[in-house]
Amino acid sequence: MGVLRFSGADTQTFLQGQVSNDTRALAEGMTLRAAYSSPQGRVIAVLELLPHAGGVLALLPRELAAGTRERLRRFVLRAKVQIEDLSESLPISGVHGETTLASWGLPRPELDGGYRLHGEIGVARVRGDPDRFWVIGETGAVADPAPPATVERDWRLADIRAGIPRVYAETSEAFVAQMLNLDLVEGISFSKGCYTGQEIIARTQHLGRIKRRMFRLRLPVGDWRIGQSLRLADGRSGRITELARSHGDRHGDGDGDGAGDGDGASDGGIEALAVLNLATSETPAANEPPAGNEAESGEVAATVTTAALLTLPYPVAGAAPQG
Numbered sequence: 095m096g097v098l099r100f101s102g103a104d105t106q107t108f109l110q111g112q113v114s115n116d117t118r119a120l121a122e123g124m125t126l127r128a129a130y131s132s133p134q135g136r137v138i139a140v141l142e143l144l145p146h147a148g149g150v151l152a153l154l155p156r157e158l159a160a161g162t163r164e165r166l167r168r169f170v171l172r173a174k175v176q177i178e179d180l181s182e183s184l185p186i187s188g189v190h191g192e193t194t195l196a197s198w199g200l201p202r203p204e205l206d207g208g209y210r211l212h213g214e215i216g217v218a219r220v221r222g223d224p225d226r227f228w229v230i231g232e233t234g235a236v237a238d239p240a241p242p243a244t245v246e247r248d249w250r251l252a253d254i255r256a257g258i259p260r261v262y263a264e265t266s267e268a269f270v271a272q273m274l275n276l277d278l279v280e281g282i283s284f285s286k287g288c289y290t291g292q293e294i295i296a297r298t299q300h301l302g303r304i305k306r307r308m309f310r311l312r313l314p315v316g317d318w319r320i321g322q323s324l325r326l327a328d329g330r331s332g333r334i335t336e337l338a339r340s341h342g343d344r345h346g347d348g349d350g351d352g353a354g355d356g357d358g359a360s361d362g363g364i365e366a367l368a369v370l371n372l373a374t375s376e377t378p379a380a381n382e383p384p385a386g387n388e389a390e391s392g393e394v395a396a397t398v399t400t401a402a403l404l405t406l407p408y409p410v411a412g413a414a415p416q417g
Contacts (some may be wrong), residue, residue: 095188096159096181097230098166101149104173109150112166112290113141114271116283120145125207125218127258127281129271130162135294136267137274138162140259140281145209146216146230149176153228156181157263169290187229188249195227198235202227207280222279222407223256250338254365257406259308264321265335271295273369274335275308278408304411306369308335310404313364323395329374331395337366365404 100109109117115128126143139162142153154162159181166177189195192202200217203210207221216230226249240248253260259274259281271291276282277299284299298304318337325331340363 095153095186096156096179097184097186098152098154098159098163099146099149099176099178099180099184100152101176101178102174104175105150108170108173108175109143110286110289112169113143114276114282114289114291114295115143115280116286117143117150120150123209124205125209125221127207127221127276127279129274129276129281129291129295130166131271131291131295132267133290134267135270135291135298137261137269137271137276138165138266140261140274140276142218142221142228144216144218144228144230147211147214151180151184151216151230153186155260155262158261158266184230185232187233187235188245189227189229190248190252191225195229198229198233200229200233220256220258222258223252226252247338250336251340251365254310254336254338254367255407257308257310257367257408259367260336262320264319265333268321268333269306269335269369270298272298272304273306273308275406275408275410278410305373306332306371307410308367308369309410310406311366311368312340312402312404313337313366313398314400315363318364318366324368324401325395325397326370326401327397327399330371332368332370334366334368337364339363340365 106117106120113128113130115126117126119126120143123145128141128143129137130139130141131137139154139158144151144153159179163177163179195202195217200212200215201210203217203219205219206224207219209216209218214231215233218228220226220228257275258279259276271277271282282295284296318334320334320337322334323331324334
């Protein structure tokens with residue numbers, strides 16, 4: 095993950111005008127999940143905002159950090175805000191379980207999305223997944239003995255099972271926030287004031303034009319990648335937003351990105367999040383936001399006859415029964 099730091103007297107009001115959630119919660123010691131979107135309402139990055147000492151931190155995939163910083167800097171104008179890319183200098187650790195936190199001598203935030211400081215170390219409880227934590231700063235703890243690819247795979251798999259959306263370079267500006275279920279994981283405030291992309295996001299919500307949602311899938315082992323177009327056996331189509339190997343796979347490829355080695359031998363296959371049509375066939379309304387699907391990417395969708403829908407920890411309106 096990369097990290098941007100926002101500091102200065104106008105930080106909260108600046109962010110309030112840029113992201114989809116109400117940044118006043120940061121002053122109460124709570125983390126926020128929010129979309130930073132284009133004026134056309136497409137999600138550039140999903141940010142995890144943390145009220146760290148010295149400024150608000152925004153966690154996002156490292157590949158998006160520099161570009162997101164440059165886009166946000168265009169809107170600073172006369173605001174008293176500094177935006178720094180600390181991706182190379184500020185350590186970020188993902189921790190599974192309260193036991194590991196305790197072994198590091200760190201406190202556990204009690205509330206979902208809570209944030210606590212322990213000296214210069216920040217601990218954030220991942221919103222919507224209470225057994226995982228972000229640790230911000232140099233802890234001096236012993237490194238995880240697992241290979242880095244396995245650590246990343248496990249964290250991505252946990253995100254998938256919690257239904258937490260991410261966008262990467264391949265999917266940045268491909269989806270409106272509701273397509274990523276951000277309204278279902280406390281990532282959008284519909285009562286705050288204006289922000290970049292707000293008009294499209296609000297219109298999508300209030301006109302009931304949400305024709306695509308993010309689903310959790312099990313895919314057969316293969317050369318899957320983030321951003322790839324696919325079509326299910328029931329006719330629904332969409333794009334992959336996240337993927338990782340399930341635990342128990344016998345033939346991992348070791349690179350941590352979830353892609354298979356193509357031999358089809360797997361105990362669990364691939365788990366993925368994908369934005370799919372709610373209906374097997376559709377005629378988009380004239381005022382419906384763009385789809386971000388395979389038609390836009392110019393890519394022929396891969397037909398998957400053995401994909402299975404898996405449960406998410408929250409209901410998705412209009413979804414077919416999941417198993």
